[in-house]
Amino acid sequence: MSSVASPVLQLHNITKTFGSLVANDNISLTLRQGEMLALLGENGAGKTTLMNILFGHYVATQGHIEIYGKPLVKGSPKAALATGIGMVHQHFTLAENMTVLENIILGTEPIFRLRHHLSTARAKLLKLSMQFALHVDWNTLVKDLSIGQRQRVEILKALYRDVKILILDEPTAVLTPQESDKLFTTLRLLTGKGLSVIFITHKLKEALSGSDRCVVLRHGRVVYETATKGIKASTLAKAMVGGALPEIKKKKSTTSSQQLLSCSNISIFGSQHQPLLDGINLHLFKGEILGIAGVSGNGQMQLADMLSGMQAPDSGEIQLEGERITHHTPREMMSAGIGRIPEDRTSTGIIGDMPVRENIALEHYQEPGLSRFGLLKFGSIEAYAKDLIKKFDIRCPSTETPVRNLSGGNIQKLILARVLSRKPIVLVASQPTWGLDVGATAFVHEQLLQAKLEGSGILLISEDLDELLQLSDRIQVLYKGKISAPVSPDQVNAATLGLAMSGHLEEFSQQIGQPAP
Amino acid sequence: MRLEQRENISPYLRIAAPLLAVLVALGFCSVLILWSGHSPLTAFLFLLKGSLGSKFAITETLTRATPLIFTGLAAAVAFRAQLWNIGAEGQLYAGACMATLLGTGMLPLPGWFMIPFLFLAGAIAGGLLLLGPTLLKTWFSVDEVVTTLLLNFITLLFVNWLVFGPWKDPMAMGWPQAAPVIDSAVLPILLPKTRLHVGFIIALASAMITWVTLRFSRLGFEIRAVGHNKHASRFAGIPVRKTILFTAFFSGGLAGFAGVSEVCGLKGYLTLDLSPGFGYSGIVVAMLAALHPLGVVLAALFIAAISIGADSMSRSLNISNYIADVATAVSLLSVLAAMLLARFRLRWR
Numbered sequence: 121m122s123s124v125a126s127p128v129l130q131l132h133n134i135t136k137t138f139g140s141l142v143a144n145d146n147i148s149l150t151l152r153q154g155e156m157l158a159l160l161g162e163n164g165a166g167k168t169t170l171m172n173i174l175f176g177h178y179v180a181t182q183g184h185i186e187i188y189g190k191p192l193v194k195g196s197p198k199a200a201l202a203t204g205i206g207m208v209h210q211h212f213t214l215a216e217n218m219t220v221l222e223n224i225i226l227g228t229e230p231i232f233r234l235r236h237h238l239s240t241a242r243a244k245l246l247k248l249s250m251q252f253a254l255h256v257d258w259n260t261l262v263k264d265l266s267i268g269q270r271q272r273v274e275i276l277k278a279l280y281r282d283v284k285i286l287i288l289d290e291p292t293a294v295l296t297p298q299e300s301d302k303l304f305t306t307l308r309l310l311t312g313k314g315l316s317v318i319f320i321t322h323k324l325k326e327a328l329s330g331s332d333r334c335v336v337l338r339h340g341r342v343v344y345e346t347a348t349k350g351i352k353a354s355t356l357a358k359a360m361v362g363g364a365l366p367e368i369k370k371k372k373s374t375t376s377s378q379q380l381l382s383c384s385n386i387s388i389f390g391s392q393h394q395p396l397l398d399g400i401n402l403h404l405f406k407g408e409i410l411g412i413a414g415v416s417g418n419g420q421m422q423l424a425d426m427l428s429g430m431q432a433p434d435s436g437e438i439q440l441e442g443e444r445i446t447h448h449t450p451r452e453m454m455s456a457g458i459g460r461i462p463e464d465r466t467s468t469g470i471i472g473d474m475p476v477r478e479n480i481a482l483e484h485y486q487e488p489g490l491s492r493f494g495l496l497k498f499g500s501i502e503a504y505a506k507d508l509i510k511k512f513d514i515r516c517p518s519t520e521t522p523v524r525n526l527s528g529g530n531i532q533k534l535i536l537a538r539v540l541s542r543k544p545i546v547l548v549a550s551q552p553t554w555g556l557d558v559g560a561t562a563f564v565h566e567q568l569l570q571a572k573l574e575g576s577g578i579l580l581i582s583e584d585l586d587e588l589l590q591l592s593d594r595i596q597v598l599y600k601g602k603i604s605a606p607v608s609p610d611q612v613n614a615a616t617l618g619l620a621m622s623g624h625l626e627e628f629s630q631q632i633g634q635p636a637p
Numbered sequence: 638m639r640l641e642q643r644e645n646i647s648p649y650l651r652i653a654a655p656l657l658a659v660l661v662a663l664g665f666c667s668v669l670i671l672w673s674g675h676s677p678l679t680a681f682l683f684l685l686k687g688s689l690g691s692k693f694a695i696t697e698t699l700t701r702a703t704p705l706i707f708t709g710l711a712a713a714v715a716f717r718a719q720l721w722n723i724g725a726e727g728q729l730y731a732g733a734c735m736a737t738l739l740g741t742g743m744l745p746l747p748g749w750f751m752i753p754f755l756f757l758a759g760a761i762a763g764g765l766l767l768l769g770p771t772l773l774k775t776w777f778s779v780d781e782v783v784t785t786l787l788l789n790f791i792t793l794l795f796v797n798w799l800v801f802g803p804w805k806d807p808m809a810m811g812w813p814q815a816a817p818v819i820d821s822a823v824l825p826i827l828l829p830k831t832r833l834h835v836g837f838i839i840a841l842a843s844a845m846i847t848w849v850t851l852r853f854s855r856l857g858f859e860i861r862a863v864g865h866n867k868h869a870s871r872f873a874g875i876p877v878r879k880t881i882l883f884t885a886f887f888s889g890g891l892a893g894f895a896g897v898s899e900v901c902g903l904k905g906y907l908t909l910d911l912s913p914g915f916g917y918s919g920i921v922v923a924m925l926a927a928l929h930p931l932g933v934v935l936a937a938l939f940i941a942a943i944s945i946g947a948d949s950m951s952r953s954l955n956i957s958n959y960i961a962d963v964a965t966a967v968s969l970l971s972v973l974a975a976m977l978l979a980r981f982r983l984r985w986r
Contacts, residue, residue: 428872430872450874451874451875454874460872462872467868468869468872469869469872470869471865471866471869471870472866473865474862478862482862482869482873482875483873483874485855485858486855494856495854495855496855496858498853
């Protein structure tokens with residue numbers, strides 16, 4: 121991009137505080153016309169807060185924003201839209217029971233109008249979709265669309281409102297590698313037509329391949345700003361983390377032939393009798409990490425829920441060390457030896473309003489060591505909690521602190537501590553590093569590898585392909601409730617896995633030289 | 638104007654919020670008293686004198702607080718588990734019916750056995766009455782607010798039929814009331830020449846036991862966990878349905894206590910005006926106490942003092958004693974607002 125392009129958006133000294141927390145600290149930023157800017161940073165670095173200020177969801181404590189040289193009205197998404205800012209949120213904001221067309225025109229027309237101007241809307245959209253190669257069937261209900269398609273609808277929705285500046289929050293978080301490539305092609309088309317794009321990401325690869333310029337945030341401050349061309353990944357990583365990246369440990373194979381967990385012909389049906397899990401078979405051995413890849417919503421939740429005892433399968437059988445556990449309750453699953461790390465740690469893994477101490481005891485409070493005659497043994501629970509806080513380095517002011525006041529990383533440490541201190545036979549870990557910073561992620565990985573060394577079998581359900589390739593001994597892919605044959609991570613790369621994740625199971629099988637499931 | 642969640646709620650704020658709410662309620666009542674042409678200061682002075690001004694006034698307030706402690710505890714326990722029991726009124730009458738059924742001569746038992754037995758029976762009746770709506774809630778997700786509320790009217794109509802029909806006392810000169818309980822079922826009076834009875838001590842003991850249960854027992858742990866987050870509780874292996882059913886029995890039982898205590902301690906027999914809405918006032922009491930069992934005692938004393946004091950105020954100043962109901966209702970509304978403001982902070986943008 122030539123440097124003569126004029127600035128379309130300027131942020132001047134934006135500061136935002138929440139109580140004592142400084143989420144954004146004196147941030148200044150310039151976006152030029154036709155530019156693709158990557159806003160990099162770890163979780164909690166302040167990226168999303170900054171974009172929410174820009175879009176008017178939050179009001180900055182200090183500082184102001186200029187668009188085309190004019191000040192932007194604070195705290196009004198309407199004003200932001202009117203000046204041409206559009207935002208595609210990480211979690212889409214579409215009405216599932218309406219068609220694509222209805223979703224796109226929703227909000228652009230007054231509520232009390234008898235007829236929609238559908239024909240003009242269609243004509244405008246047709247032009248847009250031709251121009252930017254965004255093809256979606258207008259009359260489909262949004263609930264029938266794939267995640268990638270929904271994102272395209274979100275982008276079209278923004279374009280329909282004549283945006284000049286498009287902000288995307290973690291746009292590739294839910295996409296397969298193939299879909300991500302497609303997204304960036306689209307974004308390039310947009311900048312080619314003079315639009316400006318900011319995308320928020322914590323993935324270095326994307327920032328390097330997709331952007332013209334990178335701005336790195338850390339602890340709410342701009343710590344690094346550079347043209348992307350010629351920059352090294354390691355430089356960006358250092359800026360992001362504020363030091364050298366933690367070393368990736370070479371994994372050691374400790375797999376034995378002793379089978380711990382087997383699921384045979386498992387099916388679970390949804391409310392409309394659609395299969396959510398469709399004849400799944402998987403086997404987990406002692407001392408291995410079995411990775412389950414796939415875009416979320418393809419049956420991972422049901423698989424994890426089933427092994428957690430939250431939902432029994434409609435057909436099929438689960439065995440743990442040869443014993444049937446198909447219809448176990450959560451408590452029975454735990455006492456049988458299954459440890460669970462839930463996908464949604466804040467709403468499933470902990471009870472936020474209860475203190476750290478009680479959350480640590482949450483899964484075993486009823487056992488003789490922690491209670492007697494129906495009364496809790498407070499001393500023992502306190503000692504148990506203190507012990508785990510020390511062993512797992514959980515940072516909290518005291519055991520009395522409500523656990524919701526802890527950071528995401530410390531909450532995950534608490535859950536890990538609760539589960540791993542029991543030496544589970546099998547560990548079911550769903551998205552264990554989702555939303556964690558680099559340090560906490562490394563800690564979780566270390567703990568998983570340690571548990572594996574100690575002989576646990578680990579089912580690692582994750583959307584993060586790098587994590588799966590790095591940690592797993594074998595990988596299986598879930599797509600629409602079906603599961604692929606296991607492959608070794610040495611046999612595949614992210615692109616091959618991406619094929620399976622987007623439903624090309626046959627091509628995938630051909631590529632890895634195994635029969636399709 | 639927007640609400641922003643406070644990161645940490647200071648303990649001072651927690652205590653200040655209900656006190657402030659009470660002040661707002663009294664302030665609102667002052668306006669009404671002014672409107673009726675009296676000085677609020679004089680009115681409140683009479684109110685204070687009527688409720689706390691003499692030994693007799695104090696015992697009257699304690700007597701009135703007794704059923705409110707029971708129903709307040711009933712609401713507090715249930716609300717802790719997010720079981721919205723609005724049916725304490727009906728459960729109170731269920732307990733009262735049980736006391737009448739077993740205490741009017743059917744079982745001639747000695748007092749040391751009779752009284753605990755009647756309380757137990759009343760608790761079972763109240764507990765069972767709440768168990769129905771709770772089973773509907775846990776099995777079919779039927780909203781318990783609606784079912785428990787409507788069950789109050791059904792129970793009251795049933796009592797109506799009883800006291801006009803099969804249980805009507807022929808000795809009552811045509812009044813719709815049941816036969817009085819036998820002597821061994823009457824709760825002893827604590828202070829001679831007052832109406833203060835042993836039920837008050839039982840209410841205090843119930844508050845203590847409820848507090849210990851919630852704070853130190855496994856069941857209490859489960860109730861709190863389920864109340865805060867059902868989903869996470871289930872994931873952690875807590876038997877959620879069982880916990881809710883236990884809570885229901887606990888809560889309904891406490892409301893049943895109130896009925897037994899009123900029949901055996903105060904009135905001596907079952908009538909339709911046994912409770913002037915103690916079940917509903919219990920909700921106010923529980924909210925004022927921020928669902929804390931020991932706070933319930935204080936809140937119940939406050940509400941009782943207001944209503945006893947308002948009676949004497951209305952006699953002296955000729956102001957309607959409905960002012961007590963207004964004060965109770967407004968303090969509920971303002972405590973709800975105060976609790977919101979304790980958790981959130983108002984931001985003008």
